[in-house]
Amino acid sequence: MEKKILLTACVLGFTAIILGAFGAHALKKTLNPEQLNSFETGVKYQIYHAIFLLFIGMSSIITLKEKAIVFYLTLIGVLFFSGSIYILTTSSLTGIKSKIFGPITPIGGLLLISSWGYLFYSILTKK
Secondary structure (H helix, E strand, O other), X not given: OHHHXXXXXXXXXXXXXXXXXXXXXXXXXXXXXXXXXXXXXXXXXXXXXXXXXXXXXXXXXXXXXXXXHHHHHHHHHHHHHHHHHHHXXXXXXXXXXXXXXXXXXXHHHHHHHHHHHHHHHHHHOOO
């Protein structure tokens, strides 16, 4: 499980860097400032949670089962939160009908909050 978490953290990290550079260079010319700011928010949360997963993968204070729960909450949360933001902000360029993705963003945020909350609970209940 640790290897899976660490590899996922690496993928989230390097794709966040790529998307951040893409936003700063290619999208800067095509998105309005509000859209670009939203896109950057998605990138920030993706990189924050890549680092979070690195910590989870290397931590010895929580069990493998607890790591798995935090991992899946975080992964799905990032995909929903950041992914929906990427789709929403670039829909004028991609032509993707984005209205369906609006409600997905807060679900992703709730999953990210839940991953941190579950980690807190797991650590708090250790003897």
